[in-house]
Amino acid sequence: MDREEFHEHLTENVEQDLEVLKKKNQDYSRGEDPFQNFRQVEEKGLVSVEEGIAVRMSDKFQRMVNLIESGERAVEDESLSDTLSDLRNYSNILQVYIEHEKPGQDPSVS
Numbered sequence: 001m002d003r004e005e006f007h008e009h010l011t012e013n014v015e016q017d018l019e020v021l022k023k024k025n026q027d028y029s030r031g032e033d034p035f036q037n038f039r040q041v042e043e044k045g046l047v048s049v050e051e052g053i054a055v056r057m058s059d060k061f062q063r064m065v066n067l068i069e070s071g072e073r074a075v076e077d078e079s080l081s082d083t084l085s086d087l088r089n090y091s092n093i094l095q096v097y098i099e100h101e102k103p104g105q106d107p108s109v110s
Contacts, residue, residue, distance in 0.1 A: 013088075050098070064084060
């Protein structure tokens, strides 16, 4: 694979990720608020929106590690590729949330 093929493949991934994100966001968030499902958890006093997204990312990360290490999956219709796509999408959701819901705030880990 050369650099151009690499960039083309990345572009395909981004386009596919966006389509999946749009569909899943319709299923998970009611109304016009794309963060509604995350806000609901915060409103119940469980975790912040950011922490809720991070928990989902952690779940996907652990699934990725398990799939890489074992090569086996119990959920046949969710591949490693699907898990990586979900992880990228959660990263994007978190970035957009911070940029648009908490402008000027760039949280850092201490």
